[in-house]
Amino acid sequence: MIKLVKRTFYYGKFGIVLGLLFFFYLFHTQKVSAAKDESPYLIKINRVHNTITVYAKDEEGKYENPIKAMACSVGQKGTQTVLGVYKTRAKYRWKLLMGDVWGQYSTRIVGGILFHSVYYYEFGNPGSLAVKEFNKLGSAASHGCVRLTVEDAKWIYDNCPVGTTVIIYDDKKSPGPLGKPETIKIPLSIRWDPTDPSENNPYKDKIPRIYGVKNRTIPWGEEVDLLEGITAKSSVGINITSKIIVEGELNNYKAGSYNVTYSVKDELGRTKEKKATIKVDTPTTTEFEGIHDRVVQVEDEITEEFILDGVKVYCNGLKLDKEVIEITIHQEQEGIYKITYYLSADNEIYAKEYANIFVDNEAPVFEGTANRLLDSGQIPNTAFALNGVSVSDNYTKMKQDDIKVTIQALQDVLKDLTAEDVLKLIIETEESNAIESTGDSNANLSDNRVNNEEQYVKNTENFRDDDINNFNNDNRNDNNIYNIDYLRALIKYLGTGYLVTYEAEDDIGNKEKVSVLFHY
Template identity: 55%
Template sequence: MGKRSKRIQGFYLTAVILGWAVLLLTAKAPMALAAEKMEEKPYLIKVNRVHNTITIYEKDTKGVYETPVKAMVCSVGKKGTETPLGTFQTQGKYRWKALMGEVWGQYSTRIIGGVLFHSVYYWEYSNPATLAINEYNKLGKAASHGCIRLTVEDAKWIYDHCPTGTTVIIYDDEKSPGPLGKPKARKLASGVRWDPTDPNEKNPYYDFKEPTLAGVRYRSIFWGKDIDLLDGVKATSSYGTDITSDIVIKGEVNPYMAGEYEITYSVTDSLDQTVEKTITVKVKESLEKPVITGVRDRVVKKGTKINRELALDKVKAYCSKVRLNTEDMEVTIDKISAEEYRITYAIAVGQEVKTTEHAVFYIDSEAPVISGLSEIAVPDGQALTRELIIDQICVTDNYSNMENIYIKITIEEPGDGTYYITCIAKDEAGNQTKEAVHLEF
């Protein structure tokens, strides 16, 4: 081979190497550019298929998409046409987009292939008054053919704020819809075929009046009778749907305390319009006075804390055979001396119907006194028994009566004709005395 041939071969080899280098450089450049553009995206979108919930994240101070800023309720693909799992970058946007079955979606953003974010579909192109209401009312449940359906407001938010190339992560998590929870899906009546969140100036929802609360009225009940504050009450949204289940009631009625109670009803519909009404509920005076049971004088051990809990032990209150809540009972504790407290109990079922009882609590620091144990005598022909000993000893106490003193007798017979007798006496307060003797009979 001549020098010229070698030069030509060298030239071609150099050209090939340079060509591959250029190809590699040009191949890497778009990837680097794409990565650079991804870093510039303001948001990350995560879709939880299990809960039909979308969470939007923005970057934290470290530049990581970990700060949740917005949650959206959606409808992902139903069984058989599931929305694909994975990580994707959005590919395009469409103001009105033709969907499957000759229907149309507003504010569509392509995720991959035929899978898009878009509004609930419409029957006519560019006509927001032809909303498929039945499908709208499925938001929050899997219902689509693979796309991710949203309200117009949420679809438009993604359309406006998430540029092409925004990362979308579609995943399953049964435990949690996302850090911001799952927004409540709105339900629409069949009369108006508009999305209430559509910002279109022709949207008739903007002309609707506030919601209504019907049946909210002054109420009067007899003492002790329960009341259903929602009985006969109905709430209707500004666009005609029943939202009675959304009523919030502030205030409570105690049917066991006569008087007047202020109750406030409020309800907010899906257009964030609120109506509020306040009424009075009157509980009539009881015809009977309450009865307090279990109040008694007591003896307690030194060091016992005299408080409400102790005072209410075994104490109950009734009125018209209805047991009252002892939390409503007034308990006043007055210290008379170092060893004596006066307890006053009072409970009312109205402004003028009240019952009061009193008791005295004594602080007992002295143990019972046992006498006569060493003088026990056993008559001929009888055995030494507990009953015989009880009959011959005397147990006294400064507060407790004999019948309220616990007495324990132990008899031991070693077999040599003698007896070991032990007597323990404990008073109501728990003070205890122990005496033991060794006797021969």
């Protein structure tokens, strides 16, 4: 009886031990014992940038040679990955994680902190990936562990023995010497990590695809967007059109066939390439439009922009970019330039035309403008002022309607003038014989013209420009007596008429202005 009790107790204890061993095997599959040899690598984790950099030993045995960078997900706020320096402790092919989920290729860093793949919902099933968590790689998302793609987790698992040093730090300025790798995004419908090397991975041998590449023929001179209508998708079906690279030369101004290569590389490093042939047609008809002779005021206006203004060129009915037009400028003679317009390519001229540019700095010319005597009480109008007056120009066809006439009563003109202004007016009218001169060149004012003003000018010559300065000079000599009483007499004399101004402007802006007196 006593022996029976002892035997029962023995087998019960043995069963408990077996159960514990089975449980240990189930949850710690393929655990690797600590390695004694020093690791060939050092691993640094930058929490700020969610980036891992692996360093190899240099010739001196120091870990100063960065060889590999990985994007990862460290612990999010509240469950941050701990800072510090640690040595890896163990490895697990499949490891039970928090929340009844599993990670592949796990390596313990310290305590419950591990390197491992993004988690799976089923033990041993790589087709049960948590896709949303996978797409968070590159940002903080875990409960403290360091998540990786299967490819990167397996690299650490395979190449970094237990005992490898891991440094966890923060650096806002730089993710590391190799930068931060581009992260991979996959559709929610994909339940496999596309980097998983498993032979059962349906995306293991997938490559990107390029659509819309085809041979085509374009007109000579047509601007071509080689990426128009071309799209691409990654190995897992994500749009990566922006990553397409086009190689090959195409001269749309030279007839012939050109080979173009389209290539694209996705986040998995997988590439695709397609080729196309683009044929440029031979030009048959080319012509210019808008080329004609023109006039400018000064040579400085003869710029390329001015020469090409309004000019168009067509090839086979297709309007070409103005930049393809070539020009040469040749001075035929002073003030005349010959412009040659070319459309050429590959040393062959397809079209050529000429035009002249004339430099015109001459103002219009009036004929028939002169001082006039008015009948008593007569008030001049525009028709009267234009009677017998004409205008002409060397390049612009002008007629009387192009003349602008302004008629002002002298009282209105003179009331705001200074003595110096009046003297200028006197000089102008003297040159037009508005004031009669005697044989000895002295200006005389009749008694009735000056209205009994007894002022006069004695021993004076005809008015000249220098007299203005003499007028303002306190030391003027006796031969130039222009006193204020004399000016008052002139104003009274001139104030009995009208100042008539004629103005004209040619097509390019040269102006002419003439003023005369209509008086009684």
